[in-house]
Amino acid sequence: MRLALRQRGQLLVAGIVLIVVIALMIATLGYLYVSSERSSTMHGQSDAAYFVARSGLEWAIYQRSQLDTPCDATPAGLASAGNSNAVGAGSFTITSATLYPSPPAVASTLSGAGITTTTPGVITATSIANFAPHGRIRIENGAAPCFISWRRGANGTTAATHAAGINVFQDDQCLVQSRGTVGTSLRILEATVK
Secondary structure, three states: HHHHHHHHHHHHHHHHHHHHHHHHHHHHHHHHHHHHHHHHHHHHHHHHHHHHHHHHHHHHHHHHHHHHOOOOOOOOOOOOOOOEEEEEEEEEEEEEEEEEOOOOOOEEEOOOOOOOOOOOOOEEOOOOOOOOOOOOOOEOOOOOOOOOOOOHHHHHHHOOOOOOOEEEEEEEEEEEEEEEEEOEEEEEEEEOOO
């Protein structure tokens, strides 16, 4: 009789351990499923927020190029307080609009040996102060200060060799920043509007 009670006690302990192991496995699988769903939702919201922010840039490009909306934060400007719009499940806000070149006017000339090749490299200039952080520069018919990541012959212009001392200009352009939000996801994009 004692042997039977001892075996039943061992079976009871083994049964409890088995139930605890199965319960832990179910809890772990549930946690993994919920985490996967949350991650998938966040990824989808992040993608949607990108496209909502892109919509904000397209809106700003239209406002600036077609309606001559000022590039500033005045009540009538691109970055005014009311420039938020709903797009699908999200919304965009134009958070900043900065006109470049910033005062004082951009004044620079090519230095060193100028640009002697028609392949990308470094454009060394006497100054790069007040130029926009990205956008187009115009060069009339290394080492800092310089422009990098540039492309010769952009927008249908002809690639050419330029000597030292030639003026470097930047036409007026508006640097716009758009913030897109969907759910808890936020994406910020920037573009230059001519």
